Amino acid sequence: MLLATDLDGTFLAGSAADKERLYELVRAREDIQLVFVTGRGIRSVLTLLEDDILPRPEYIICDVGATVTHLASLVSVEPVQSDIAKLWPGDQVREKLKAVKGLLHQEAQQQYRCSYYYDDATDITTAREIAESLHCDLVLSAGKYLDILPRGVNKGNTLQQLLGVLALPHHDVLVAGDSMNDFSMYEMGFKGVVVGDAEPELLVRTAGMPNVLQAGSSGTGGILEAMAWFPEFGRYL
Ligand SMILES: [Mg+2]
Structure with missing residues (x-):
């Protein structure tokens, strides 16, 4: 197995x-x-x-x-x-997400994805729209982690x-x-x-x-x- x-x-x-x-x-x-x-x-x-x-x-x-x-x-x-790697839009993901209120970038090493902390004050709708425009998925987990990943x-x-x-x-x-x-x-x-x-x-x-x-x-x-x-x-x- x-x-x-x-x-x-x-x-x-x-x-x-x-x-x-x-x-x-x-x-x-x-x-x-x-x-x-x-x-x-x-x-x-x-x-x-x-x-x-x-x-x-x-x-x-x-x-x-x-x-x-x-x-x-x-x-x-x-x-x-x-x-x-071909699906990942690169540095522009982090650049564009800087405009989103209440997102805290995780300082850990990240490849082909961008990871953040979020809370109740985070503007998730805008983050989702930006992810969408970059052909990326937005994944929420454990009530605090927000990841942007290449679509699919x-x-x-x-x-x-x-x-x-x-x-x-x-x-x-x-x-x-x-x-x-x-x-x-x-x-x-x-x-x-x-x-x-x-x-x-x-x-x-x-x-x-x-x-x-x-x-x-x-x-x-x-x-x-x-x-x-x-x-x-x-x-x-
Ligand atoms: Mg776990």
């Missing part, structure tokens, strides 16, 4: 016992492939991986789906990366493209997440788990989706719960 998991609130979360159990399992079983799918930038993920407790993924989809990297070589996965680029779509390059079947994949920027992975039809303590909006949007389990346990506990719940993944436990 291939576990494609979000990091914050998902693979990095849960009780100490659940984390230990899942990390050990992923490390021990060569037939579990691991892919991180995160809003973080690659540098921030590489810093996390300096801690040996965390199992090393084969691939890392960062920047909410805008970059995809093979970890061992640190090389971008092609042609997926070039296709995304998201976690789910990039994961799908990666599987295409690897020639891996869709049905062997389990996706895991906890906030709205993970929604595209469930929408793509992958079997998935929304872990406990998820963003309420994500629970509403995934309710009734036959491919999605809404787990009771948070973080890694939710992933373990899903592996037991989906008949095809139980044998990995």
Whole structure:
């Protein structure tokens, strides 16, 4: 199987016992492939991986789906990366969004996307219009993150493209997440788990989706719960 998991609130979360159990399992079983799918930038993920407790993924989809990297070589996965780069309008995104009231630019390293913090005072309508005019998508997540991405680029779509390059079947994949920027992975039809303590909006949007389990346990506990719940993944436990 291939576990494609979000990091914050998902693979990095849960009780100490659940984390230990899942990390050990992923490390021990060569037939579990691991892919991180995160809003973080690659540098921030590489810093996390300096801690040996965390199992090393084969691939890392960062920047909410805008970059995809093979970890061992640190090389971008092609042609997926070039296709995304072609869609990105570049510096004019940040320039034009400077006009929007209440947007705070995130200082983290960002590639092929622009990330901001927002709140109740933010003029989201104007931000959306500007994104639209630049052929970009605007994604809100966790009640505070606002990302501008090339149109159609998201976690789910990039994961799908990666599987295409690897020639891996869709049905062997389990996706895991906890906030709205993970929604595209469930929408793509992958079997998935929304872990406990998820963003309420994500629970509403995934309710009734036959491919999605809404787990009771948070973080890694939710992933373990899903592996037991989906008949095809139980044998990995
Ligand atoms: Mg998360």
